[in-house]
Amino acid sequence: MAKIIIDGQEVECRDNIPVLQAAVDAGWDVPHYCYHPGLSIAASCRLCLMEMKMPHPQTKEMGWAPKLMPSCQTPAREGMEVRFATEKVQQNQKNCMEFFLLNHPLDCPVCDQAGECHLQDYSYKFGDPESRMVDQKLKNPKKDIGPNTLLYSDRCVMCTRCVRFTDEVSGTHELGLVNRGSRLEIDVFPGLPLDNPMQGNVVDICPVGCLLDKDFLFQRRVWELSTASSICPGCATGCAIRVDHADDKVYRLKPRYNPGINDWWMCDEGRYGFKYIEDSKRVTSPIVRRGLDATSPEWADIPEIVQFRFEQHVRENGGEKLAAVLSPFMSCEEGWLLIEFMRETAPECTLVMGPVPMEGDDQSFPVGATGDKVKFTILNEKCPNRRGVEMLLEAAGGNQCSFDEFVEKAGGGSFTAAWIVGGYPKEWVSKELNKATGKIDLLVVQDLLQNSLMTSAAFVFPACSWAEREGSFVNAGGQIQPFDWATNPPEGGRRDGQYLYEIAGYAGLYNGERVRKLMAAKIPAFKEIHEPPVRPVHAH
Amino acid sequence: MAAFEPVLLRNRGVEQSTTLKVYESRGGYQGVRKALKQTPDEVVEEVKNANLRGRGGAGFPAGVKWSFLPKDRTRTLLCVNADESEPPTFCNRILMETDPHQLIEGTIIAGFATQSQTAYIYLRVEFHEQFHIVQKAVEEAYAAGYLGKKIFGSEYSLDIYVHRGAGAYVCGEETGLIESLEGKRGWPRIKPPFPAVEGLFGQPTVVNNVETLSCLPHILERGAEWFTSIGPDHSAGPKLFCVSGPVKNPGCYEGPMTISVRDLIERNDLGGGMRDGKKVKCVLPGGVSMGALSVDELDMKLDFADPRNYGLLGLGTAAAVVIDESVDMRMVLQNLARFYGTESCGQCTQCREGTSWMYKIATRIASGAGRISDLDLLLETARNMGMMPGYSICGLPDGATYPIETIIKKFRPELEASINAQAPGKAEALFTVLN
Numbered sequence: 001m002a003k004i005i006i007d008g009q010e011v012e013c014r015d016n017i018p019v020l021q022a023a024v025d026a027g028w029d030v031p032h033y034c035y036h037p038g039l040s041i042a043a044s045c046r047l048c049l050m051e052m053k054m055p056h057p058q059t060k061e062m063g064w065a066p067k068l069m070p071s072c073q074t075p076a077r078e079g080m081e082v083r084f085a086t087e088k089v090q091q092n093q094k095n096c097m098e099f100f101l102l103n104h105p106l107d108c109p110v111c112d113q114a115g116e117c118h119l120q121d122y123s124y125k126f127g128d129p130e131s132r133m134v135d136q137k138l139k140n141p142k143k144d145i146g147p148n149t150l151l152y153s154d155r156c157v158m159c160t161r162c163v164r165f166t167d168e169v170s171g172t173h174e175l176g177l178v179n180r181g182s183r184l185e186i187d188v189f190p191g192l193p194l195d196n197p198m199q200g201n202v203v204d205i206c207p208v209g210c211l212l213d214k215d216f217l218f219q220r221r222v223w224e225l226s227t228a229s230s231i232c233p234g235c236a237t238g239c240a241i242r243v244d245h246a247d248d249k250v251y252r253l254k255p256r257y258n259p260g261i262n263d264w265w266m267c268d269e270g271r272y273g274f275k276y277i278e279d280s281k282r283v284t285s286p287i288v289r290r291g292l293d294a295t296s297p298e299w300a301d302i303p304e305i306v307q308f309r310f311e312q313h314v315r316e317n318g319g320e321k322l323a324a325v326l327s328p329f330m331s332c333e334e335g336w337l338l339i340e341f342m343r344e345t346a347p348e349c350t351l352v353m354g355p356v357p358m359e360g361d362d363q364s365f366p367v368g369a370t371g372d373k374v375k376f377t378i379l380n381e382k383c384p385n386r387r388g389v390e391m392l393l394e395a396a397g398g399n400q401c402s403f404d405e406f407v408e409k410a411g412g413g414s415f416t417a418a419w420i421v422g423g424y425p426k427e428w429v430s431k432e433l434n435k436a437t438g439k440i441d442l443l444v445v446q447d448l449l450q451n452s453l454m455t456s457a458a459f460v461f462p463a464c465s466w467a468e469r470e471g472s473f474v475n476a477g478g479q480i481q482p483f484d485w486a487t488n489p490p491e492g493g494r495r496d497g498q499y500l501y502e503i504a505g506y507a508g509l510y511n512g513e514r515v516r517k518l519m520a521a522k523i524p525a526f527k528e529i530h531e532p533p534v535r536p537v538h539a540h
Numbered sequence: 541m542a543a544f545e546p547v548l549l550r551n552r553g554v555e556q557s558t559t560l561k562v563y564e565s566r567g568g569y570q571g572v573r574k575a576l577k578q579t580p581d582e583v584v585e586e587v588k589n590a591n592l593r594g595r596g597g598a599g600f601p602a603g604v605k606w607s608f609l610p611k612d613r614t615r616t617l618l619c620v621n622a623d624e625s626e627p628p629t630f631c632n633r634i635l636m637e638t639d640p641h642q643l644i645e646g647t648i649i650a651g652f653a654t655q656s657q658t659a660y661i662y663l664r665v666e667f668h669e670q671f672h673i674v675q676k677a678v679e680e681a682y683a684a685g686y687l688g689k690k691i692f693g694s695e696y697s698l699d700i701y702v703h704r705g706a707g708a709y710v711c712g713e714e715t716g717l718i719e720s721l722e723g724k725r726g727w728p729r730i731k732p733p734f735p736a737v738e739g740l741f742g743q744p745t746v747v748n749n750v751e752t753l754s755c756l757p758h759i760l761e762r763g764a765e766w767f768t769s770i771g772p773d774h775s776a777g778p779k780l781f782c783v784s785g786p787v788k789n790p791g792c793y794e795g796p797m798t799i800s801v802r803d804l805i806e807r808n809d810l811g812g813g814m815r816d817g818k819k820v821k822c823v824l825p826g827g828v829s830m831g832a833l834s835v836d837e838l839d840m841k842l843d844f845a846d847p848r849n850y851g852l853l854g855l856g857t858a859a860a861v862v863i864d865e866s867v868d869m870r871m872v873l874q875n876l877a878r879f880y881g882t883e884s885c886g887q888c889t890q891c892r893e894g895t896s897w898m899y900k901i902a903t904r905i906a907s908g909a910g911r912i913s914d915l916d917l918l919l920e921t922a923r924n925m926g927m928m929p930g931y932s933i934c935g936l937p938d939g940a941t942y943p944i945e946t947i948i949k950k951f952r953p954e955l956e957a958s959i960n961a962q963a964p965g966k967a968e969a970l971f972t973v974l975n
Binding site for chain 2 (some may be wrong): 043044045046047049066067070073091099103132133136138157158176177180181182183184305
């Protein structure tokens with residue numbers, strides 16, 4: 001750790017981090033565009049310039065150097081003294097803002113970035129309200145650079161973050177620079193669009209409205225969006241994300257800073273993978289069947305009916321005829337509540353880990369990197385919580401079997417009652433499973449999308465997408481990461497946690513954190529929660 | 541004044557001066573033989589004693605530059621800056637056209653002094669003919685065993701590659717040149733690390749100008765003392781001067797750094813006076829980037845110290861453009877601003893936006909729609925750019941602002957008079973159209 005003095009105040013920071021980072025961490029609002037902690041230093045936007053004390057070349061006496069220094073490029077060293085709150089520094093910021101806006105079209109009313117634009121924010125905070133530019137503006141073109149991304153070069157501030165991202169993080173090098181001077185533009189090579197599994201990040205790191213996401217284009221003004229802290233359910237990496245939503249609709253996902261797991265990034269598969277939330281095949285209300293008679297009772301009545309039917313079944317057929325298939329899409333809390341209920345009803349019941357979807361191979365970035373050089377990995381395990389469910393099963397002990405064994409045994413008539421949890425965003429029920437469940441009298445299907453098991457199930461419960469639930473996922477690295485709900489379940493639905501909570505015999509409202517505490521009291525492995533640090537207010 | 545005995549240009553006008561045979565017959569490749577018998581440190585010391593200052597524009601002592609190389613380095617690379625992209629400058633071009641072996645000899649000496657194994661001669665792409673001349677000379681030197689392994693029977697080996705750029709002013713900046721050599725966009729690098737520590741391909745690198753290196757054979761052959769006897773103490777050695785514009789004999793001349801701008805224009809063995817009875821109005825004496833002189837300031841000495849006394853950035857390339865009285869200074873302003881507007885690499889905000897803004901303003905003034913306040917706006921924009929106040933990575937914007945600033949300061953009455961003589965309302969009318 002080093003102690004440096006910023007504007008007369010002592011600040012402690014890690015040795016050799018950029019002074020800019022130290023200042024931003026300590027709460028200073030130092031404007032910057034080209035600097036991003038996840039990328040190399042460019043020092044080209046010249047917004048973060050500071051004054052620094054240096055020894056006089058002749059007398060060696062320490063004094064304020066006449067030359068301004070880029071704070072992003074200057075490493076913090078013990079005892080160094082810098083300042084931002086001076087006229088010289090502020091005048092430079094003002095000049096820069098005027099320069100940035102010289103050729104900017106000022107089209108905020110139609111720009112998606114408006115509201116989260118650092119050109120707006122910095123102009124307001126550091127710039128002059130009047131421009132002295134009276135000449136014709138240069139109009140650089142708007143370009144379609146890939147299947148998901150648009151580039152408005154007239155709004156660009158040439159921070160080159162996106163270029164450095166494709167060079168250093170995705171390793172795919174699609175973006176480059178063409179022309180010179182104020183005609184300089186970011187561009188792709190002819191016939192080679194920006195199309196890599198990480199490309200969405202360039203939109204996130206673009207500090208202005210130059211790079212925009214086609215998926216979110218003109219969908220919503222950003223100030224109308226609310227945000228929820230979440231964890232991406234796309235794969236077992238467990239990227240920390242933000243779910244931006246309005247009117248119970250998810251508009252976009254953005255990565256949250258999560259060092260060591262996803263850092264600042266997320267992949268496109270996760271980013272655009274939320275569309276199933278609005279699938280027309282979503283199950284929205286519970287169904288209870290007795291013989292041919294199907295009803296959709298009030299949610300309030302359901303716990304009692306379920307408990308009664310299961311207890312009756314155990315009395316008549318014995319507890320070993322009972323099985324529960326847990327899904328790697330369940331949160332730990334939901335899994336724990338279900339196990340609590342099943343084992344309470346029949347301690348000898350069999351617990352099963354549902355199918356774990358795997359697709360292809362892991363993908364590491366930068367492309368071709370191995371070992372320490374890897375900055376991001378998309379895992380081939382396409383579910384968020386296999387580890388968590390396995391931890392629950394390990395703690396629960398007792399009768400357990402694999403999913404294949406379950407299908408086999410169920411087909412052979414070993415189980416007469418089963419609770420099967422799905423929640424998979426794609427069709428997942430195999431012919432074998434469908435056939436095997438025919439022998440189960442009391443079948444509970446808790447799933448997101450309609451499937452063939454539901455036609456014969458005694459109970460059908462709508463599962464919610466992860467954006468509508470709260471709880472925690474355990475990623476491939478074993479980190480237990482809590483997530484919040486963003487939107488409400490579709491009309492008529494109820495959060496999985498809520499009905500499981502009630503079925504397991506608890507009263508009141510389900511709350512992820514409370515259940516986590518109950519769970520951790522019984523299973524110590526769940527005590528240590530991983531929550532990413534909050535990034536400083538002025539970082540972007 | 542006794543006629544100056546040419547040193548660097550001594551082979552100019554000699555038949556087949558580009559061939560190894562002629563170069564050697566006129567005393568070539570003696571300096572390098574002498575150098576290779578010494579230790580590298582002795583060579584560095586000799587060059588330091590000669591006070592050889594870089595001819596590329598900044599005037600940094602070459603020997604001192606070499607001594608910045610880390611002592612424990614395992615590999616060193618030498619780059620020869622033959623990008624010569626400063627307007628009105630053609631000293632390097634003449635040197636390469638007339639005496640490529642002098643450059644090669646200098647390169648070997650510098651390579652030996654810095655213990656470089658590889659040297660790259662970086663030529664601007666427009667040097668088409670010169671490329672072939674230098675390339676041929678390099679091949680000749682290889683064939684004679686002067687390049688490659690164990691040069692002149694010593695333990696020292698050097699390979700020279702001749703590389704052509706892709707046409708950018710900023711590639712004359714040493715780190716821009718290095719980036720370009722690496723096959724990247726010629727964007728000057730942020731410093732530190734300086735090239736001496738981490739340059740081309742991450743190796744310790746020295747970048748020297750063609751003219752600087754061409755001085756080396758003579759320093760080694762005739763000694764540092766002889767070299768410092770030419771010209772004033774702070775500006776030792778022979779220097780090439782270019783003069784262009786409406787003078788009788790435009791061209792490249794060699795001399796000590798004791799001559800003044802007036803000498804360069806008027807002396808019979810140099811510019812030979814103005815053509816067709818024209819009168820000097822303005823001179824840009826150091827390439828265009830160093831700033832402008834008015835007719836009252838022609839006594840400025842073309843050395844490394846005096847230009848500062850006239851508000852100029854430095855000696856630059858010592859290539860003077862003479863502008864006569866028939867030229868409208870508004871056009872000069874526009875022409876200069878245009879060059880920097882198109883040549884700014886676009887990396888740093890102030891330079892990228894500032895240079896093209898200055899061009900727009902200057903164009904408007906030139907088109908007869910200027911305002912007096914535009915002159916102040918140009919001055920202020922110029923002050924908000926540049927490496928010296930820390931606003932940019934390289935020195936290009938300093939070079940972009942000095943000519944604009946000095947012209948406005950020194951020719952303000954004329955510019956104001958032109959603006960006041962404009963058709964009334966023209967400027968205002970233009971703003972209504974644009975806004």
